[in-house]
Amino acid sequence: MSQPERSIMSSFDLKKGSVRIGYSIMLLALLVLAVTMLYPFATTIFSSFKTNQEIFMFPPSLFPQQFQWSNYAEGFKYVELFRPFMNTLILFGGNAVISLMIVSLAAFSLSQMKLPFRKGITLFFMSTLMIPSATYMIPSFLNLQSLGLIDSYWAFWLPAGASAFNIMLLRSFFDGINKELFEAGRMDGASELRCFYRLAIPMSIPVFSTLLIFAFTSTWNDWYWPSLVLTSPEKYPLASVVYRNIIQSFNLTWNVKFSVLTVIMLPPLLFFLFFQKNIMHGLNLSGVKG
Amino acid sequence: MSTQTARVKGRQPVHPLIKKSKDYLWGVLFILPAIIVFCLFLWTPIAKGVVYSFMHVDFINGSNYVGLKNYREVIANSDMGMTIWNTIYYMFLCVLLGFWVPSIVAIAISELRRFQGVMRLIVYLPHIVPAVVLYGMWQWLYDPLGPVNQIASWFGDHQLMWLTDKSIAMISIVIAETWQAFGGATLIYLAGIVGIPKDLYEAAEIDGAGVLQRIRHITIPGIRHLYVLMFILQLISTSQGFMTHMALTGGGPNNATLTYMYQIINEAFTNLNYGRASAMGVLMFLVLTSLSTVLYYFQGRSKKV
Numbered sequence: 230m231s232q233p234e235r236s237i238m239s240s241f242d243l244k245k246g247s248v249r250i251g252y253s254i255m256l257l258a259l260l261v262l263a264v265t266m267l268y269p270f271a272t273t274i275f276s277s278f279k280t281n282q283e284i285f286m287f288p289p290s291l292f293p294q295q296f297q298w299s300n301y302a303e304g305f306k307y308v309e310l311f312r313p314f315m316n317t318l319i320l321f322g323g324n325a326v327i328s329l330m331i332v333s334l335a336a337f338s339l340s341q342m343k344l345p346f347r348k349g350i351t352l353f354f355m356s357t358l359m360i361p362s363a364t365y366m367i368p369s370f371l372n373l374q375s376l377g378l379i380d381s382y383w384a385f386w387l388p389a390g391a392s393a394f395n396i397m398l399l400r401s402f403f404d405g406i407n408k409e410l411f412e413a414g415r416m417d418g419a420s421e422l423r424c425f426y427r428l429a430i431p432m433s434i435p436v437f438s439t440l441l442i443f444a445f446t447s448t449w450n451d452w453y454w455p456s457l458v459l460t461s462p463e464k465y466p467l468a469s470v471v472y473r474n475i476i477q478s479f480n481l482t483w484n485v486k487f488s489v490l491t492v493i494m495l496p497p498l499l500f501f502l503f504f505q506k507n508i509m510h511g512l513n514l515s516g517v518k519g
Numbered sequence: 520m521s522t523q524t525a526r527v528k529g530r531q532p533v534h535p536l537i538k539k540s541k542d543y544l545w546g547v548l549f550i551l552p553a554i555i556v557f558c559l560f561l562w563t564p565i566a567k568g569v570v571y572s573f574m575h576v577d578f579i580n581g582s583n584y585v586g587l588k589n590y591r592e593v594i595a596n597s598d599m600g601m602t603i604w605n606t607i608y609y610m611f612l613c614v615l616l617g618f619w620v621p622s623i624v625a626i627a628i629s630e631l632r633r634f635q636g637v638m639r640l641i642v643y644l645p646h647i648v649p650a651v652v653l654y655g656m657w658q659w660l661y662d663p664l665g666p667v668n669q670i671a672s673w674f675g676d677h678q679l680m681w682l683t684d685k686s687i688a689m690i691s692i693v694i695a696e697t698w699q700a701f702g703g704a705t706l707i708y709l710a711g712i713v714g715i716p717k718d719l720y721e722a723a724e725i726d727g728a729g730v731l732q733r734i735r736h737i738t739i740p741g742i743r744h745l746y747v748l749m750f751i752l753q754l755i756s757t758s759q760g761f762m763t764h765m766a767l768t769g770g771g772p773n774n775a776t777l778t779y780m781y782q783i784i785n786e787a788f789t790n791l792n793y794g795r796a797s798a799m800g801v802l803m804f805l806v807l808t809s810l811s812t813v814l815y816y817f818q819g820r821s822k823k824v
Contacts, residue, residue, distance in 0.1 A: 236630055237720055237733050248730055255627050259638065262624065265698075266641050269656045270648075272666060276659075285664055335553030342546035350550060357561050359811070363759035363780050364804040365561075367787045367796045368568035371576070372560070388560035390553065421545035450649045453762055457788070471651045476658070476766060483659060490655045494648050501647040505640065 273494070277301070277487035284483050297484070304488040307481065308474045310467065317466040320455075321448040323386035325441055331390030332440075333433075336399035337425050341411050354393040370457060380460045385448075395440055402436045403429060442504055449497055467493055568804075571797035582794075589798035601774060602782040606758060609689055609778055613757045616690075617697035618750065624701070625708035626738060639709070643702040650699075654766040657695045658682075661767070682768050685775045692763050692776060704749055708742055715741040747818045751811060758807060779803065 242248045271291060276284050277300055278293040338344055339351065378384035406429065414424045430437070452468035459465055462473070475481065475489050575585045593599060628638050645653065660667050661681035668678050681691040715738060723733050761781035764770060770777040770785075777785075779799070787796035 334549040338549035344546035364800040369564035372564045390556045
């Protein structure tokens with residue numbers, strides 16, 4: 230491993246003056262890019278400790294002169310975050326259990342079991358991917374209304390199972406498992422259900438964790454649809470609450486605003502840093518699928 | 520022992536139809552929940568959208584069939600042209616400002632000898648943070664007294680009203696969205712670039728091709744299929760954009776950032792005219808589907824050539 234794998238340039242290229250100049254310009258550009266990517270985060274976090282006068286100070290400074298923790302106390306007083314946080318967790322938990330169950334059963338059936346009209350069913354699922362979701366957003370809302378699911382968390386848990394993308398992702402993973410394994414299980418008298426939860430599920434933990442991460446980020450991020458479907462604000466998840474009370478508020482001072490934004494920004498950041506490997510792996514999976 | 524009993528059972532003569540349905544029983548049972556959910560929450564709304572577009576939807580007095588009235592109203596509406604124009608302008612800006620960025624950044628990152636992982640992470644960071652936080656950030660960055668104007672004032676005392684000036688409000692939105700979204704596309708391009716065989720570069724270098732020539736003749740053709748794919752995906756997703764507009768400008772100033780999708784939302788939840796909103800959705804569906812069909816067709820052809 231003394232020689233690193235080459236990319237577009239070889240180490241020989243770097244000895245040339247013109248290439249060197251170009252390469253350093255590129256490095257500089259990437260550095261600028263990194264700064265512009267990180268600056269908004271930094272200014273949000275540091276501004277949450279400033280006084281409101283300091284935020285508008287000229288010339289602008291990044292670091293606060295002294296840490297004013299009272300912004301956070303004020304932020305928590307202004308908007309209650311604990312209950313929305315629990316609501317978000319309930320939403321995520323239901324999504325994870327119910328929708329993943331529906332999706333994985335279907336994927337297993339499509340991939341490893343005897344099934345009539347397999348092609349037709351696949352088409353039935355896949356063709357929904359071709360229809361842009363925004364075009365049926367309004368009828369979808371009316372549909373939930375006529376099903377009596379408005380203001381209920383079931384309106385999120387059940388439709389989350391109708392995800393052709395997740396079915397296909399899991400299916401392609403199950404396809405990769407050797408069929409003989411399940412044949413052997415069946416020969417030994419294991420029922421299909423047992424084959425599924427004793428063999429298929431444990432083997433696909435990595436894919437499941439990817440799907441869980443996707444589910445987490447989408448529940449944590451989605452603010453518009455919950456604020457439409459849930460009519461009572463005390464059922465709102467975090468993102469909707471913050472949109473309604475923080476983003477749309479005009480009388481809240483910026484430093485307090487930033488303190489709340491920092492609080493709801495940190496969990497997904499930590500989550501990401503913690504599960505970074507799985508997430509990148511999942512992105513590659515979905516990227517290959519296109 | 521259980522193996523033996525299974526074999527014995529297999530030999531017993533069973534009616535073929537019963538045997539077949541028994542074979543299928545579990546497979547069907549497993550897939551049934553998904554089929555029900557797809558029917559209830561995807562296909563029903565899709566079908567209902569078409570039905571509603573021909574109806575006057577009224578929850579109190581009952582809905583009634585009105586024929587093409589909704590469509591006629593939508594087309595005759597004076598705002599229609601404006602929202603379509605805004606949407607096209609928005610899509611155009613997204614391509615102009617955003618489409619080429621990820622591939623170039625991906626090529627640059629793939630050339631990094633060190634810190635490649637860190638750079639990937641940094642670029643992807645805005646994806647992880649909830650959209651509402653980003654709205655808050657950009658409200659502040661674009662504030663007339665905010666950092667962007669402060670930094671701009673070092674170069675001249677010209678202040679820009681990023682979100683309230685009619686001519687640049689849409690550009691501000693596109694910049695914010697590009698900043699947020701290009702990381703995901705970058706990672707996809709990176710995966711493509713990593714997949715290009717390294718001996719191609721080796722051979723080109725021996726033949727005397729410079730670095731830029733190698734990028735032009737090996738790297739870019741190597742990820743051409745991704746360019747087409749990402750272009751289609753971007754067109755489809757940007758044509759539906761409305762959330763950032765809603766959060767940052769509320770469709771203003773003077774309707775300069777009112778997109779077609781935003782207008783559908785307004786039609787449904789402000790004017791409570793669900794029939795007309797459904798008709799607009801159906802029209803959008805027709806345009807988008809034909810657009811993606813045409814683009815996929817071209818993609819198929821370019822692959823053959």
